[in-house]
Amino acid sequence: MIIDLNSAQNSSVRKQYDVCICGTGPAGITVARVLAKQGKKVALFEGGDLEYSEISQSCYDGESIGVQYWDAVRTARLRFFGGTSNHWAGRCAYFDEVDFEQRHYFGLPGWPITRADVFQHFDAACSILDISKDAFQASHKSKWKGNNFRFSESTLSPPTRFGTKYYSEFKESSKIDVYINANLTNISLNDNHDAATSFEVRNYSNQKFFFQARKYVIALGSIENARLLLNCDKQVNTGIGNQNDMVGRCFMEHFNVNFGRFISDDSPIWQHGGIQLNPSEDLIRKMQIGNAVLSFDINSTPASYGRLRVLKQTIRESICKSDSLTDISRNFVDFDCPGDGIISSLIEQTPNPDSRVFLGAEKDMFGLRRVKLDWKINAADNKTIRTLGIEAAKEMARIGLSRVQLADFILDESIDIREYGLHAHQMGTTRMSEDPKYGVVDKNLRIHGFKNIFVAGSSVFPTGGGTNPTLTVVMLSERLGHHLADEH
Template identity: 30%
Template sequence: MSADRSPVEADVCVIGAGPAGALVADRLADAGHDVVILDAGPRFDESDRIERMERALRPAYDRPDVWGMGGERDAHSNSGERPYPLNHARVKGIGGSTLHWQGMVMRLHEADFETRSRHGVGRDWPISYGDLRPYYAAAERELGVAGADDNPFGPPREEPFPMPAFAPSYSDGLFAEACEQLGIAMHSVPNARNSEPYDDRGACVGYGTCQPVCPSGAKYGADVHVRAAEEKGATVIDRAPVQHLDHGADSIRAAAYATPDGETHEQEADAFVLACGGVETPRLLLLSASQDYPDGLANSSGLVGSCFMDHLFAGMGGTVDEPTRQNHVGFLTSESHQFYDADAEIGPFKLEFFNYAGPSPVETALEGDEWGDALLDRLRTDYGTHVGLGALVEQLPREESYIGLDPDRTDGHGNPVPRIHWSVDDRALRTLERANEIQRAVLEEMDAEITWAVGPENTGPAYHHMGTTRMGEDPDESVVDPDLRTHDLSNCWIASSSVFPTGGAVNPTLTIAALALRTAEAVDDALRSDWLV
């Protein structure tokens, strides 16, 4: 990591040190290219993770506090029909949001790439599942995925997962009895956490605080590949938020970035890879508007920032008259893709069986005034009898949802903050209602007392930012081509969930990783081709 944060000689400048940027940087450094990574946040000391876990357990701290989110650096605004709490689930720093993610890594289904052709809604991807399939396998090896080939509804696979799946939890067994009666198939969840030692990292030791922090390092974080890239010669400059991209009519010349001491530098390179996520990537392009691109860089299509998507959450839970939290597990071990098949009216969704429903012992203790034996009696009675189910629901790409620039509010550097205009389509609302129906049926079969529900009226985001610089063949209808190179700029690629034409109903990180590996190949080919000279 550069101590003085000065620019370096570089073939490639990668902006963002999350999973996409980290994997691209590692692959390109391994190919012998000089790589520099710029990231807006700091490098976090691994030895601080126990302290961060303890902070996460204390009710006085909110999730953004655990990783230092908030303030002028991370300011944003909302203008849509539904508020979007952006900072609740993102991290700026080396490793990005994988520092606090839940770690579930599924492949998109084959149908997800053909939503328009199959159902007449959304958009088709310019690539197929078959095109991405080998990169999915490579991404599973790179991240280290524990899983089993037991999902009868999932896409075809070509090889076993790198590690065996985690065993079903105690509460999974309670759900399984009800699901068997209802004809609902359960199967394992692929997890980017070690079920056994892998890649010089130990197996999961069960802290149970995976979200927002894994103290042991068993859960994958993109800082793993940042360090690997550094070992191969890459330079990392942290706390270096990029202010704008200096460019000509068809290429980027330099990334102008600020430093904590108030200076601004320009990092030049032959190729640039934007890996800032679905919000900051379009924001950077919009901040880089010029005479050549008055509506924002790489925005001849007018789609930069447009069609912002997230997965919507549907959930329901309550209590049963028996213990549910023996051998507590802090992540999901069972799910069901049985209801993933979609049509024009009802979208795909995956059903999740929670291992961590209900309040923690600390929260339970703080709910009353008892002490001593009375408190212990209440904990034995009230704690550990909760059950809950969740679901991720697809949201269609629509121009009514977008990321723009706030005309009135600026960050600490005087730049307009991102303004989020988020709305939910009617198909997603119908799908949320359908998910709730199935969740209610399972809980009633378990004789649970239902105490909470999240559905069409009070749904919230899963914090999977997608769709704001989508890929496609037609430059008038997309921002990047199938290799994720921008249509407008010859030396700029975007490696991010922002390129997703649609989002499906599974967690996006494995697809981000697969696309990043594919992009690294494209950048490597371009650097070795005639365009450079």
């Protein structure tokens, strides 16, 4: 059933569950549904309402003090039923084998689980995301002729809005109680400080409710997972799971860097407007770089209107016949030619302990300290960006598909990369690790040093891979749900 905590009475609220889960995005909802199917009684908490509200969203206000992160601390996240799936674009792709390898040049241990451990939940994740498991196709049907890149494989979800899709199921469920306007403000611990005993939850009248369970799951997204754990400092002054000062560290994004421009040839490859490429796993290992997707996007013929339309078209045809990216007239006139294109990207960031989420002094309406994000980029990230640009240009030239004009900062390391851009893929902050010194949760997503507190979502990623995270988040959440159901 669905219960509005703003109008609920303490006496009418069930407070004993098998598992309490905070967060109703793809991670939290997936874990809850797996548990319910296994007969477990679940409480699922959402700080917002069924629809967007400013009072809820304001809890996400924070400050960016590192590399410019625009307003994404607040706007990249949504705080109502369904979470950030409410503005998810829907692209689904999977991590490569190399993403799960121990890439020692990153400086920190990688995933303590294998790709196979995650991919045993691939079919279930595809069903959840409303995609066919056979729908993953390369960005072009022909075989890539180069050695250092390959066509990307991906597909698009409708996209799935988790709150909309599962509302009726939860409303009728006898196993899942969904609490809306239910803000988790503290996790109470036992006397040994190694297990949770209750969730402290408040409505917008600041009325407190306490919920107990055998196990507890935090699924609030990368920034908020760290923020909550750090704010739970009443019994452990460093915050829950932060005994090694790792909560909030290794915040990662996917860079969106404009590599430059290109002129395509008349190959059929370009007939559909562009291609997407991944670096080969051998290139990643050899060059010791991160993973990525490079998008070669073709411009269509720009439209012209008004009295200058005919003149502009005549000039365009003349200039475009020059067949040179460096022709001064192309750079002078404010249009691109058909067949011209730009190279955009989605690039993996190195896990960097100095790139972090921490607490500021300002507090929200519940007395929880707000976040500060210190997003940092290091030399290894710049190496990945420049290496990918140069290698992609070489490969295109070798196979004769296009001529590439790389941005000056790709070729000249003395020139700063002008804009890193971002994809609002927030990852890291409670990273998975075998050794507690290098992370926050173990391979089963249990917080190191705690018996019954687990974390779900992309915050547990030790590395970010070179693709969109949602499919992997759902597979990991399926895995966590089954682990919680099977564990005694």
